[in-house]
Amino acid sequence: MGIVFTGITAALGDPFTVKRVDIRIEGNTITTISDSPLSPRPQDTRIDGDGKLAIPGFINAHTHLPMVLFRGLADDLPLTQWLTEKLWPVEKRLTADDAYWGALLGLVEMIRSGTTACSDMYFHVDAIGKAVLESGMRAVLAYGIIASRLDNHGKSELARAEDAITAWNGAGDGRITAAVAPHAPYTCGKSVWQSVVTLARRYGVPIHTHLAETRTEVADCYVRYRKSPVELLAAWDVFSVPTIAAHCVHVTPSDIAVLAEHNVSVVHCPKSNAKLGSGVAPIARMRAAGVNVAVGTDGAASNNRLDMLSELRFAALTAKAVNEDATLVPAADAVRMATTAGAAAVRIPAGVIAVGNRADIAVLDLSQVETVPVYDPLSSLVYAAGREAVCDVIVDGKFLMRDRALTTIDEDRVKYETKRIAVSYKT
Numbered sequence: 001m002g003i004v005f006t007g008i009t010a011a012l013g014d015p016f017t018v019k020r021v022d023i024r025i026e027g028n029t030i031t032t033i034s035d036s037p038l039s040p041r042p043q044d045t046r047i048d049g050d051g052k053l054a055i056p057g058f059i060n061a062h063t064h065l066p067m068v069l070f071r072g073l074a075d076d077l078p079l080t081q082w083l084t085e086k087l088w089p090v091e092k093r094l095t096a097d098d099a100y101w102g103a104l105l106g107l108v109e110m111i112r113s114g115t116t117a118c119s120d121m122y123f124h125v126d127a128i129g130k131a132v133l134e135s136g137m138r139a140v141l142a143y144g145i146i147a148s149r150l151d152n153h154g155k156s157e158l159a160r161a162e163d164a165i166t167a168w169n170g171a172g173d174g175r176i177t178a179a180v181a182p183h184a185p186y187t188c189g190k191s192v193w194q195s196v197v198t199l200a201r202r203y204g205v206p207i208h209t210h211l212a213e214t215r216t217e218v219a220d221c222y223v224r225y226r227k228s229p230v231e232l233l234a235a236w237d238v239f240s241v242p243t244i245a246a247h248c249v250h251v252t253p254s255d256i257a258v259l260a261e262h263n264v265s266v267v268h269c270p271k272s273n274a275k276l277g278s279g280v281a282p283i284a285r286m287r288a289a290g291v292n293v294a295v296g297t298d299g300a301a302s303n304n305r306l307d308m309l310s311e312l313r314f315a316a317l318t319a320k321a322v323n324e325d326a327t328l329v330p331a332a333d334a335v336r337m338a339t340t341a342g343a344a345a346v347r348i349p350a351g352v353i354a355v356g357n358r359a360d361i362a363v364l365d366l367s368q369v370e371t372v373p374v375y376d377p378l379s380s381l382v383y384a385a386g387r388e389a390v391c392d393v394i395v396d397g398k399f400l401m402r403d404r405a406l407t408t409i410d411e412d413r414v415k416y417e418t419k420r421i422a423v424s425y426k427t
């Protein structure tokens, strides 16, 4: 039994070629892309592609899934105050059950906006992994380490990170992989980072961290180490391991050269950075220097949507606005950052619609009023479409959403449970 799209406009390959084709999916793989009509077999699911656009599913490269529970709990505050006075105290009360239902709510929101994979960093990883497994989503999971030294607490944080790798790397027939996630250079000390590098090498997994997010972080780093956060991690040999660095808002031209030289992937989280008043990451400069720039929403407490479509639109618009240059981050590049570049950053076998690749595809209906008429489908997607246009989502060859109906998650139950849990966080 397979899936056959007939007469669908699709963003194929890398870089994108956008054209009308038929596509066959068998098992978890894209097996045929044809300019001439394919004949669906009786057992195939046939999707009429008229008026629709198929893209590689969005890859949300930096998330903290259960933070949807704190959506709107602490708005309009700068990062340090938001984190230390609001978020960390409520996170201490978060149970594994809370994290499970929160993760499911986050996954529902992601699937509804065409996301097929996420790279998550949080605690209660087993609860998050269970939710991801049930959802059918592809994910890279990591335990968020916060430890200044390798004392008993530091060792226990490293042990939890290792437990997350052994439990989840390769789970769900390979849909789930793992990373090691030291929270940031300002929350983890040198000995902890060195152990992180050893752990990542031992298991062959990437490092996922927050880097150079605020001006204060960078200034404090210079005072403490006489180096920028980027220079510090390079000096500690962290970048000898494939690294996914979220934010990189405050980076100098020489920092950018270091990121490019070491093939560090940057995850641009423009709405989180804007909402926390952190600034705008220089993605045009980073991309021009050859840095792989992906896109992430960050957690819902600082965004407050897990909506990759609005994220990539904001990414394109802010790059144009701050540089006073309309030619920067054109529509196809914005989509590529949120798909192909994301897959390369988090090292998953998806992100490009091509024969032989994993079938992770989002389908959008461009016949909505806000996307009529369509001259350039990727322009319609980036500058006009809302996530309501997403109608089908396929991961590993299986529908997670079909005609806007979720197939793996009981959405009403998830909303009920998360509203129940949220009551305890209101006080």
Ligand SMILES: [Zn+2]
Pocket: 062, 063, 064, 210, 246, 298, 299
């Ligand atoms: Zn984050």
